[in-house]
Amino acid sequence: MKVGISSMEHLTLQATRKGIDNDDKNTPFVESRTQELLTFYEHYKNSKEYKIFRSPYAQTIALKKNDTGFTHGVDVEEFKVLTINSHYKPPNYLKKHHDKAISLFKNLNKIRKNKQDIWENNSSVRIVEWDRDKKVISIQPATYFNQIGTNLTMDWASGVLGGNPASTIRNNIESHKNGMLPNLKTSILANTLGLAVVLVNTKTKEVLIPIRGSAQAIMAEGKGKFHCSASGVFELDNFPTKGETVTFDIFIKGMQKEIEEEIGLQKDSYELTPLAFSRELARGGKPQLFFIAKTNIEIEKIKSSMINATDSWEFMNANNLPSNSPLKKYLNTPLEAPQELFTYEGWMALKIALAYLYNENPPF
Numbered sequence: 001m002k003v004g005i006s007s008m009e010h011l012t013l014q015a016t017r018k019g020i021d022n023d024d025k026n027t028p029f030v031e032s033r034t035q036e037l038l039t040f041y042e043h044y045k046n047s048k049e050y051k052i053f054r055s056p057y058a059q060t061i062a063l064k065k066n067d068t069g070f071t072h073g074v075d076v077e078e079f080k081v082l083t084i085n086s087h088y089k090p091p092n093y094l095k096k097h098h099d100k101a102i103s104l105f106k107n108l109n110k111i112r113k114n115k116q117d118i119w120e121n122n123s124s125v126r127i128v129e130w131d132r133d134k135k136v137i138s139i140q141p142a143t144y145f146n147q148i149g150t151n152l153t154m155d156w157a158s159g160v161l162g163g164n165p166a167s168t169i170r171n172n173i174e175s176h177k178n179g180m181l182p183n184l185k186t187s188i189l190a191n192t193l194g195l196a197v198v199l200v201n202t203k204t205k206e207v208l209i210p211i212r213g214s215a216q217a218i219m220a221e222g223k224g225k226f227h228c229s230a231s232g233v234f235e236l237d238n239f240p241t242k243g244e245t246v247t248f249d250i251f252i253k254g255m256q257k258e259i260e261e262e263i264g265l266q267k268d269s270y271e272l273t274p275l276a277f278s279r280e281l282a283r284g285g286k287p288q289l290f291f292i293a294k295t296n297i298e299i300e301k302i303k304s305s306m307i308n309a310t311d312s313w314e315f316m317n318a319n320n321l322p323s324n325s326p327l328k329k330y331l332n333t334p335l336e337a338p339q340e341l342f343t344y345e346g347w348m349a350l351k352i353a354l355a356y357l358y359n360e361n362p363p364f
Helices: 034-040 042-046 048-053 092-107 144-148 169-173 249-262 299-308 326-330 344-357
Strands: 057-065 080-083 123-131 136-143 194-201 230-233 271-280 286-295
Touching: 034 042, 042 048, 048 057, 048 344, 092 144, 092 169, 123 144, 136 144, 194 249, 194 299, 194 344, 230 249, 230 344, 249 271, 249 286, 271 344, 286 344
Parallel strands: 080 136, 194 286
Antiparallel strands: 057 271, 123 136, 194 230, 271 286
């Protein structure tokens, strides 16, 4: 896949998918190859995220919480979280694409139904602004459907983005700014916050690295890949309605909820520390928080019990891997697996967590 270059302002990425095909379950809606993304967002070719670990992330900020986390990081206790009581809505010129994306994801079974047989459209939070210097984070309500209609379909030529049927959100709606991601404050995407954690046994230094299944919207190949211990969109059912200022703990509680749902661990069985805030290139600068969770529980014991977790369906049992899966070689030693066998989110989370765990130079 080539990147067209006529000038910095006209860098484009080829669409990964064109038109509506309800039978095509494998073709991705976003470009996830780091090399291709870095030809588009070329300003980040010299970033540590790429130069050291070849990760498709940028604008990473190291974090700490009091005396835990990166010593050079920004203390999350200093952040004020401002709540904006107005729901995100895509601009009118994106609405047709937004609605068609949701409809297609339903047809492709990339959206689940709940126990009441209603399509899951969980309440989440849009990061409106993240000001490192002023220590201010602004958030507003959004939904998972909003994410589908924007960040998750960046490189899909849906045919309804203006007069050119080949137009995509990344090329024609929210392109780069001199090779950089647009500022969160000026972005028109949903930019819902993602959470990711790596669980580590503090005694043995073993890491919980499950296999991400093919049921998620971001997994196109359907073959499974190594992933971080738990991840997901930050969900907030009861968004503050009076424009209150809250603390960073709101995000920590969201990560604890994700750990309970995907791994089955209660918050008193591990120590959770925020390590970094970053923006993911594949999904157009979608914001992400990375954590490490330290525990004394044996990793093998956690693996055995997590099959009963609420969202265990998101992970694959190693016994269900295809016979020719390259992951099989590394089932007992996943830390030795090459990068291509990880999801890009899992790879970044792992590198950040290990840098902190072993007091090494972090990838930012």
